[in-house]
Amino acid sequence: MLRLLKLELGKIFKPVITTTAILTVLTCILTCVLQRDYTVYFHIDAWEIGTEYIALLFPLFVTIPVCWQLYYERRDRFIVYTLSRISRQKYLSIKWAACALSGFCILFIPYVMSVSYTHLRAHETLSD
Numbered sequence: 473m474l475r476l477l478k479l480e481l482g483k484i485f486k487p488v489i490t491t492t493a494i495l496t497v498l499t500c501i502l503t504c505v506l507q508r509d510y511t512v513y514f515h516i517d518a519w520e521i522g523t524e525y526i527a528l529l530f531p532l533f534v535t536i537p538v539c540w541q542l543y544y545e546r547r548d549r550f551i552v553y554t555l556s557r558i559s560r561q562k563y564l565s566i567k568w569a570a571c572a573l574s575g576f577c578i579l580f581i582p583y584v585m586s587v588s589y590t591h592l593r594a595h596e597t598l599s600d
Contacts, residue, residue, distance in 0.1 A: 473566065480570035487537030488574040492581050495533055499526055499586035534575045
């Protein structure tokens with residue numbers, strides 16, 4: 473079962489990493505750009521302003537890499553070949569776990585990185 477989970481995560485690894493990297497850079501850039509245009513009372517406000525625009529599109533960013541892989545599997549009739557070796561419930565639960573883990577990474581990493589970057593910029597601003 474662990475081997476199948478590793479296989480499923482390997483199939484969606486590149487799209488998930490690419491999406492995570494793009495979103496991390498985008499949230500950090502938006503936070504820095506918007507911090508200059510607004511008057512903020514607390515430095516965490518810049519993070520809230522910078523991520524409110526992109527938070528609307530996060531569900532789309534989470535589903536695109538995973539749905540793309542599901543589309544190709546369905547088109548190539550991958551499940552027909554897989555069900556002869558593993559039960560449907562086991563395959564779908566592994567698929568769900570891989571999709572949930574990748575969705576968590578796509579949501580969590582950009583937000584944590586942008587908060588860390590905003591916090592670092594706040595300390596630089598205070599030291600000036």
